């Protein structure tokens with residue numbers, strides 16, 4: 300077996316664009332959870348006509364990986380979404396669904412076997428398509444108004460230690476002292492600006508409290524997983540600053 304191959308079971312979906320894409324169009328890796336109680340039902344949903352949804356890979360609770368749509372066909376997993384200047388990310392991404400009942404049905408920790416498979420598969424795809432670590436994202440990052448997946452139990456920090464995705468480089472003890480400490484309105488604006496620089500979708504409602512709360516929650520699910528309250532505090536601001544600087548260095 301060569302280095303860029305990994306054993307997966309083929310279990311193809313009917314839901315994909317007929318037109319094949321070029322490997323260089325693949326720029327993003329997007330993680331999801333299934334959000335359903337039952338694993339088999341989630342797989343069936345991704346395969347059948349009616350749902351109009353699919354993904355490229357499915358990671359079962361026992362760590363087994365299914366290929367649902369081959370990489371060079373566009374799968375239907377992201378929906379209305381954006382990141383930086385990219386819109387409707389299906390055409391530029393690979394979607395990975397991970398079995399987990401999600402927030403509506405007793406959200407669970409991802410299993411060790413799932414995490415090991417996520418690491419193996421991601422490493423392979425990142426290398427094969429030359430995907431930037433800053434383009435490894437969750438569904439809630441690119442569609443924060445609609446989605447919570449893969450959620451605050453997704454091991455982003457651990458993945459970043461394995462060179463998958465990105466994380467800040469601040470000590471948790473330092474950050475804990477900044478948690479729940481209020482900031483002023485200018486600092487709040489600064490935070491939202493940082494999120495925009497990182498890549499989070501911004502729109503005309505950017506100044507509304509509702510939008511700010513929603514985008515803050517998406518940020519917290521990703522980078523401050525211990526407390527998801529939609530309130531911008533000093534800890535959130537500091538993390539956003541650190542990430543902005545780090546990502547600037549990358550590009």
Ligand SMILES: [Zn+2]
Nearest residue numbers: 331332438448
């Ligand atoms: Zn999703």
